[in-house]
Amino acid sequence: MTRNIQFKIYRYDPDKDAKPYMQDISVEIDATDRKLLDVMVKLKAKDDSIAFRRSCREGVCGSDALNINGKNGLACLTAIDDLPTDKPIVLRPLPGLPVIRDLIVDMTQFFKQYHSIKPYLINNDPPPERERLQSPEDREELNGLYECILCACCSTSCPSFWWNPDKFVGPAGLLAAYRFIADTRDQATSERLDDLDDPYRLFRCHTIMNCVDVCPKGLNPTKAIGKIKDMMVKRAI
Amino acid sequence: MNRIVVGAHYGLKDWLVQRVTAVVMALYTLLMIVAVPTAAGGYDGWRALMSHGLIRFASFVFIVCLCYHAWVGVRDIWMDYVKPTAVRLILHALTLLALVGYAGWATQIIWRL
Amino acid sequence: MAAKYAIRKFDAVIVGAGGAGLRAAIQLSEAGLKTAVISKVFPTRSHTVAAQGGVAASLGNSEEDHWHWHMYDTIKGSDWLGDQDAIEFMCRKANEVVVELEHYGMPFDRTDAGKIYQRPFGGHMSNFGEKPVRRSCAAADRTGHAMLHAMYQRNVKANTQFFVEWQALDLIRDAEGEVLGVTAMDMETGEIVVFHAKATIFATGGAGRIFHSSTNAFINTGDGLGMAARAGIPLEDMEFWQFHPTGVAGAGVLITEGVRGEGGILRNSQGERFMERYAPNAKDLASRDVVSRAMVTEINEGRGCGPNKDFVLLDITHLPPETIMKRLPGIHEIAVQFAGVDALKEPIPVVPTAHYQMGGIPTNYHGQVVMPQGNSQNAVVPGFYAAGECACASVHGANRLGTNSLLDLLVFGKSAGESAVEELKKSPKAHKELHQESIDKTLERLARLDEQKGGASVHDTRLTLQRTMQNHCGVFRFADKLKEGVQKILDVQKDVQRTEIKDKSKVFNTARIEALELDNLIEVAVATMVSAEARKESRGAHVRDDAPDTAANPNGRDDKNWLKHTLWFKEGNRLDYKSVKLTPLTVESIALKTRAY
Numbered sequence: 018m019t020r021n022i023q024f025k026i027y028r029y030d031p032d033k034d035a036k037p038y039m040q041d042i043s044v045e046i047d048a049t050d051r052k053l054l055d056v057m058v059k060l061k062a063k064d065d066s067i068a069f070r071r072s073c074r075e076g077v078c079g080s081d082a083l084n085i086n087g088k089n090g091l092a093c094l095t096a097i098d099d100l101p102t103d104k105p106i107v108l109r110p111l112p113g114l115p116v117i118r119d120l121i122v123d124m125t126q127f128f129k130q131y132h133s134i135k136p137y138l139i140n141n142d143p144p145p146e147r148e149r150l151q152s153p154e155d156r157e158e159l160n161g162l163y164e165c166i167l168c169a170c171c172s173t174s175c176p177s178f179w180w181n182p183d184k185f186v187g188p189a190g191l192l193a194a195y196r197f198i199a200d201t202r203d204q205a206t207s208e209r210l211d212d213l214d215d216p217y218r219l220f221r222c223h224t225i226m227n228c229v230d231v232c233p234k235g236l237n238p239t240k241a242i243g244k245i246k247d248m249m250v251k252r253a254i
Numbered sequence: 255m256n257r258i259v260v261g262a263h264y265g266l267k268d269w270l271v272q273r274v275t276a277v278v279m280a281l282y283t284l285l286m287i288v289a290v291p292t293a294a295g296g297y298d299g300w301r302a303l304m305s306h307g308l309i310r311f312a313s314f315v316f317i318v319c320l321c322y323h324a325w326v327g328v329r330d331i332w333m334d335y336v337k338p339t340a341v342r343l344i345l346h347a348l349t350l351l352a353l354v355g356y357a358g359w360a361t362q363i364i365w366r367l
Numbered sequence: 368m369a370a371k372y373a374i375r376k377f378d379a380v381i382v383g384a385g386g387a388g389l390r391a392a393i394q395l396s397e398a399g400l401k402t403a404v405i406s407k408v409f410p411t412r413s414h415t416v417a418a419q420g421g422v423a424a425s426l427g428n429s430e431e432d433h434w435h436w437h438m439y440d441t442i443k444g445s446d447w448l449g450d451q452d453a454i455e456f457m458c459r460k461a462n463e464v465v466v467e468l469e470h471y472g473m474p475f476d477r478t479d480a481g482k483i484y485q486r487p488f489g490g491h492m493s494n495f496g497e498k499p500v501r502r503s504c505a506a507a508d509r510t511g512h513a514m515l516h517a518m519y520q521r522n523v524k525a526n527t528q529f530f531v532e533w534q535a536l537d538l539i540r541d542a543e544g545e546v547l548g549v550t551a552m553d554m555e556t557g558e559i560v561v562f563h564a565k566a567t568i569f570a571t572g573g574a575g576r577i578f579h580s581s582t583n584a585f586i587n588t589g590d591g592l593g594m595a596a597r598a599g600i601p602l603e604d605m606e607f608w609q610f611h612p613t614g615v616a617g618a619g620v621l622i623t624e625g626v627r628g629e630g631g632i633l634r635n636s637q638g639e640r641f642m643e644r645y646a647p648n649a650k651d652l653a654s655r656d657v658v659s660r661a662m663v664t665e666i667n668e669g670r671g672c673g674p675n676k677d678f679v680l681l682d683i684t685h686l687p688p689e690t691i692m693k694r695l696p697g698i699h700e701i702a703v704q705f706a707g708v709d710a711l712k713e714p715i716p717v718v719p720t721a722h723y724q725m726g727g728i729p730t731n732y733h734g735q736v737v738m739p740q741g742n743s744q745n746a747v748v749p750g751f752y753a754a755g756e757c758a759c760a761s762v763h764g765a766n767r768l769g770t771n772s773l774l775d776l777l778v779f780g781k782s783a784g785e786s787a788v789e790e791l792k793k794s795p796k797a798h799k800e801l802h803q804e805s806i807d808k809t810l811e812r813l814a815r816l817d818e819q820k821g822g823a824s825v826h827d828t829r830l831t832l833q834r835t836m837q838n839h840c841g842v843f844r845f846a847d848k849l850k851e852g853v854q855k856i857l858d859v860q861k862d863v864q865r866t867e868i869k870d871k872s873k874v875f876n877t878a879r880i881e882a883l884e885l886d887n888l889i890e891v892a893v894a895t896m897v898s899a900e901a902r903k904e905s906r907g908a909h910v911r912d913d914a915p916d917t918a919a920n921p922n923g924r925d926d927k928n929w930l931k932h933t934l935w936f937k938e939g940n941r942l943d944y945k946s947v948k949l950t951p952l953t954v955e956s957i958a959l960k961t962r963a964y
Contacts, residue, residue, distance in 0.1 A: 030872050030874055031874055032872040032873050032874045033872065049617065051617075051618070051705075061826070061877075061878075062824075062826035062827075064869075065825070065826070065868055065869050065870050065878035065881075066869060066870035066872070066878060068875050068876070068877045069877070070408075071585055072408055072412050072414070072584040072585050072586045073412075073414065073416065073417050073584040073585075074584065074585065074620075075417065075620045075621070075701065075704075075705070076700075076704065077416050077417050077509075077512055077697075078408070078411070078412040078413075078414075078416050078417070078584065079411070079412060080408065080409075080412050094704055117555055117874065117875050118872075118874045118875040119875075121875050124409070128409075132523055135524075136520050136523060137471075137472060137520035137521055137523055137524040138470075138471060138472025138517075138520070140470075144467075144470045146466075147426075147466055147482075148426075148465075148466050148469040148470075148475070148482060148483050149469060149470065150477075150480070150481030150482065151477050151481050152477065152479075152481050153476075153477045153478070153479060153481075155477075156474065156475075156476060156477045159474045163474045163506075163513060163516070164509060164512070166411070166416075166512070167409070167411055177334075180334040180335065181333075181334065183258045184258060184260050197472075200472065200474075202472065203472075211263075212261070213265075214263050214265050214266050215260050215261050215262050215263060215265045216262055216264060216265045216268065216330075216333070217260050217262075217265075217333075218260050218261075218265070219265055220265035220266070220268070220269050221330075221334075223330075246266075246269065249266045250266070250270060253266060253270075
């Protein structure tokens with residue numbers, strides 16, 4: 018059984034377009050097209066100039082984040098049946114980052130913030146012969162943190178990141194920061210807290226919680242940010 | 255080249271103060287909800303209540319808290335929306351002056367009662 | 368497109384930033400060499416991210432284990448087609464590379480003693496095939512994700528220079544056969560740059576997208592294999608493709624073997640645990656080729672499930688919900704998302720799905736690319752290294768064991784990196800002069816694509832390619848179907864040579880990228896079909912109807928004529944063969960034996 022799906026897609030190719038526009042396009046889908054990404058692949062077969070990123074199509078690589086009917090999400094995890102069909106599905110690039118082309122944004126700023134929190138384990142003891150030990154309870158502290166796929170749905174839905182993408186680390190970066198703060202094997206906790214004690218880097222978070230609302234992996238950056246603040250308070254008083 | 259420099263190290267203090275002042279203001283509000291209905295009616299009753307030593311002190315603390323709380327909040331707004339440093343500094347200064355002025359003025363009113 | 372390009376010089380260039388590429392990059396960056404890592408996606412989007420169940424290492428954290436047992440299992444799993452020197456090397460190195468990963472910060476699950484958690488996996492046994500052993504080191508069912516991120520993070524620490532969203536186009540190989548780097552395209556701007564290097568390491572992953580139904584990502588198009596084949600390097604053992612038993616029916620998304628490791632059971636339409644009949648000892652944890660064939664047999668004999676009787680069920684409803692949510696949270700999520708079932712309450716519909724390419728660019732266990740030259744079957748190609756799924760060391764032979772792929776990319780990523788560092792330090796030399804002819808060929812290919820009129824659609828041609836491979840070269844193979852398949856795939860090849868794109872933009876032209884990827888897919892597809900047609904025996908994942916199980920050739924394996932590696936050459940679509948290395952490094956050879964689980 019086939020049906021017709023209408024789209025409004027943000028289009029902009031700096032090579033030929035003076036300014037962005039919304040393209041109306043529709044496509045026939047059948048029962049095997051379950052996810053939005055399946056349908057977008059069909060769209061691209063129809064018009065090969067529609068540009069978007071995609072890779073794993075199962076929600077672990079984080080490539081196909083976009084703004085779907087006004088809300089950020091992954092195309093591969095969005096069921097086509099969950100989208101209202103009485104009006105066209107509106108696809109736009111992630112908000113708040115510069116557009117390179119069509120649905121592809123320039124993520125430089127996002128990754129710059131991720132890199133700024135020193136996203137790697139710091140442990141200056143000489144590495145032992147075998148694994149460093151960690152109790153299952155201590156390891157559990159990392160659940161809900163390490164699973165981040167860096168898709169940028171959260172940071173690009175955060176008003177604080179929109180206004181200060183150059184100075185506010187953003188939810189994804191702060192989640193990663195707490196992932197290392199919470200790791201019992203990491204020895205740089207104080208330095209990490211020092212680095213975040215800044216009116217912009219951490220404290221632009223006003224607990225708006227859009228990040229929690231959109232995270233396709235069900236993670237909670239706001240909670241992680243809260244825990245960083247708790248640790249800072251405990252350290253200061 | 256516009257280098258982004260961060261690391262002003264007053265983030266935690268202001269964030270904490272904003273929360274503490276919020277709690278103080280909430281307590282003051284509760285105090286008022288309890289105290290106002292016990293006061294006698296009319297201007298005289300109000301005046302008696304507000305000039306009571308304890309209430310006078312609480313009001314003063316409330317005003318200071320309100321101004322500090324507002325300072326952090328309004329400053330954040332300038333930081334978000336006003337990018338040129340000079341303009342932002344002027345706005346910060348004006349905000350600060352206004353808030354200090356308001357605090358003095360409010361205190362004066364309370365102590366004149 | 369204007370035939371303009373820039374040249375950039377590096378000590379080493381690594382193509383691909385998945386597990387193998389990142390592991391090699393750590394080696395080179397920490398040695399202080401000027402290294403460029405080219406990747407067509409941001410590193411953490413590489414397909415290693417999708418690996419689930421774990422990485423094999425005989426750490427013995429939960430019960431006694433030994434690298435020698437692991438070596439035996441791997442050779443048996445490979446149906447004796449694996450090179451025993453490389454397999455010994457890999458199994459001995461396993462503990463070292465896994466522990467290193469832990470030191471990089473990888474969030475492994477833990478035992479109560481605080482050590483790395485290990486779970487059972489298909490084909491991994493203790494004491495030379497006796498009973499299943501817990502050897503797979505896991506981070507829940509997100510091991511690949513945790514591993515890839517940990518290695519990317521280590522590279523951030525080591526200040527590795529990445530070229531993200533650059534598509535490598537071709538290998539530069541001069542008349543003497545030395546490799547001098549690659550040409551690549553910046554996807555954002557369409558700019559062409561020649562990466563002139565003294566060492567070139569390919570870590571470009573597999574080409575699972577040659578099949579219509581695949582667990583692989585869109586990006587798994589065999590770019591490194593295509594580039595190598597065009598540069599005159601043969602591809603080894605391409606007929607061997609692993610079909611993973613448990614891909615979600617219809618969607619193809621992977622369900623880890625770890626599900627069966629944690630106690631999951633396969634059932635047919637009668638609710639029968641049918642693996643008991645096919646592998647009485649290992650049951651659901653038999654090797655992947657064995658399980659996949661059993662599943663297809665069940666379906667073919669009418670015991671499939673669903674309205675079309677075209678899948679079987681993976682049942683975990685008998686497991687405690689806490690175990691599922693703790694050890695298999697990602698699987699629970701995938702079942703809801705892609706199968707529409709709550710795995711706590713209902714079984715998951717699964718079918719064998721194309722998953723892993725055992726063959727690839729021939730290498731030795733140092734990660735150096737080798738090919739026949741003069742009297743040597745394994746002469747080193749100077750300046751060229753390969754690791755991970757794109758390479759064939761060959762540790763997987765005719766069938767890979769689960770969790771050995773992550774181990775492969777760690778061990779050989781590291782060893783390719785080490786070999787390159789050693790080579791560069793041993794003979795500090797200037798860059799050899801570039802080979803203009805190689806560069807011109809690439810520019811011609813790009814110009815052809817841009818100027819093509821009235822050509823074939825990339826999407827349709829790719830679909831025909833994938834359907835041809837699926838129908839003619841699947842889990843069970845048939846002599847007549849293979850013969851027909853060769854003809855069909857050569858027809859597809861003609862279409863690939865005249866693909867046309869409507870979009871001519873220079874900026875992030877994904878239509879152009881997909882056309883260039885198809886140029887690589889077709890090389891892999893042809894190599895696979897031709898190699899499979901030629902191998903007249905059944906071995907591991909390659910099972911033919913005209914090579915059945917007989918007393919003379921148990922399981923259809925014909926060691927007398929076919930205990931050898933296939934080499935496919937693009938030029939002349941020619942096949943050659945080389946011997947399997949049956950002598951390990953230090954221990955005795957694992958003698959040929961009939962494979963049963």
